Amino acid sequence: MKNEDMLINKAALKPLNTFAIDVRAQCVAAVRTEKELVTLWRRATENNMPALVLGSGSNVLFLEDYDGTVLLNRIAGIMIRENADAWYLHVGAGEVWHDLVTTCLDYQITGLENLAMIPGCVGSAPIQNIGAYGVELAQLCEYVDIIQLKTGVKRRLSSNECEFNYRDSIFKHDLREHNVIVAVGLRLAKAWRPVLDYGDLTLLNIGNVTPRQIYTAICAMRCSKLPDPALAGNAGSFFKNPIIDAQGAEKLLQRYPDAPYYFQPNSRVKLAAGWLIERCKLKGYRLGGTAVHDKQALVLVNAYNATGWDIVALARHVRQQVAQRFDLWLEPEVRFIGAKGEVDALRVIA
Structure with missing residues (x-):
């Protein structure tokens, strides 16, 4: 598909942000490869137009119409390898986070169950250092792949280089401008230990609880408290x-x-x-x-x-x-x- 075919001019952003704020952008384009991402970003900047990379729009508040191009990061793919101690996942930034959690459980890969039903795409997870019910991404993240849009250079940051903190990371500060996350690497230990410190999870029996039970309990808690x-x-x-x-x-x-x-x-x-x-x-x-x-x-x-x-x-x-x-x-x-x-x-x- 040509890039021109993906561009939508004067596009409504209401269906692209979970706050459902009724604003528009000059252009919107879905990008599915790193090359498309760099090409369309450069095209916008060459036309003196700002460019914003967006996942599912689940953690943003649009204050007004956006005077530029919104690039929807839809870079997909999940690669899994393992050794005796852990599973190693390489996940495209455009994958939906909750779908990743569900997929892991389906493959009996444990460690993400406490992060079920967190809205957003995988590429947004390191920016916020997402966390819930006693688990944070920083505990599981091995690396983050980014592209410097001005140069097109791809770089891999270790977990330490991401400078994770509570709902914070280097991607909100030093790497905030002109850098886009394209993939996230996770290490999920096979020596699974349930985390049951929050909410109704404390009612579960730590001696025989399963990852699926934790997942189900968290989904129920979030559905009972959080609006659709x-x-x-x-x-x-x-x-x-x-x-x-x-x-x-x-x-x-x-x-x-x-x-x-x-x-x-x-x-x-x-x-x-x-x-x-x-x-x-x-x-x-x-x-x-x-x-x-x-x-x-x-x-x-x-x-x-x-x-x-x-x-x-x-x-x-x-x-x-x-x-x-x-x-x-x-x-x-x-x-x-x-x-x-x-x-x-x-x-x-x-």
Whole structure:
């Protein structure tokens, strides 16, 4: 297929972002090879047009129409090899993350089950260092393959070079501009150990639990709490869970002994942003066409034809209420996209 056949001019982005924000781009193109990706990006820049690479649009908030080309990363493929100790997966960035988790279980490959039903494509996973129910991508990632779009040079970064942190990585900072993830390498140990520290997983019997049971339990929990984007546009967790020092956590727990908390490295403590928002009596709170989800306060939803700026207004209100009550400033997990590209979400919301 020729590149010209893939270009759609003045394309609607509403079906391409899970917030269902009704905006448009100058052009949209699905790319299925690394060569197509580089070629179309260069064509856009040669025409003085910004270019944005998008997966499933599950962790972005469009603030306005995009004045450039949106390239949909659809580079596919899953290659599996193994030795006595582990399975090694090389996965194309355009693969759907949840489908990868399901495929692994079907092949009796364990280790990804706690990350079931996280929306998005595989290529987005390292950017956020996705995590859920006690497991993060950083624990499983062996390498990430990227292409520098200006030069077309492909490079492999080890897990250490990715500088993973809580919902953070080098791809949000030093490699944010003109670099695109095209594949992710995972190492899944055969010496499987269940992680049952969160939610209803604590009810499972660690002695005889199976990966499939963990997967099923997590799917049930997420379906019971998280809204279907097809019914109420959303990007999942809008805010990061705040991580504070032990002294600050001790003071908060003295006032709120029922607050959920999780010990982190370096004497840090992670709090539950959803609980903080709920204690501010914001669960179900509505502002115009937006709302705080009535079952999971960490999720903001496009309830009725909301714009990106409507979501920002709600997020700003939530953030201010939490700060007023707990003296903690929540940070957005969602990436904000303006007319020319990604903008500083924290600066916008502040």
